[in-house]
Amino acid sequence: EVQLVQSGAEVKKPGESLKISCKGSGYSFTSYWIGWVRQMPGKGLEWMGIIYPGDSDTRYSPSFQGQVTISADKSISTAYLQWSSLKASDTAMYYCARLDGDSFFNWFDPWGQGTLVTVSS
């Protein structure tokens, strides 16, 4: 079974750094792009960026370029999303999802269970 399992909920203060993870299993982790999607409280879905774990090629949505960093460690089949200085507005649920194909004309399937990030002083 193809599965993505994300790290647990985080509570942080503004200005702190954070790195959340997404571990893939049941497929060749290095052969599929992994994306990150933000869902702010009570809101819709926003695509943030994607990484190809095979060579760490990373692409960002223009809306999130410079705001976050996406990385991967293929030796442990894990992708990461990190912030260097969190803001209250980063409070959201973050999902990782696999891009189901080898081109950018593809959909996300499956999705991780989500990681809730709360930033509050």
Next chain:
Amino acid sequence: EIVMTQSPATLSVSPGERATLSCRASQSVSSNLAWYQQKPGQAPRLLIYGASTRATGIPARFSGSGSGTEFTLTISSLQSEDFAVYYCQQYNNWPRWTFGQGTKVEIK
């Protein structure tokens, strides 16, 4: 950026009835459109890709249609487990993939 507009925002339907959800793109996305279902407290789940192809394991009561700028998701006979929020997503315009704002299907 391509804006995806879903309507209605909320759809009240009785179990067993048909539900029709609409998704409109501000410019053509060909057939590069997916539909996702999200239940409260859960991650989104892929229902439809390529505008009309059901994902693995998705019941036949879910169907998608359309191309270009107008798309429809139809649930032929609503079951209790189908009450959820549904999102469309275009993946035609790289790197500016965009989602619709969602349609909530609630029990009438």
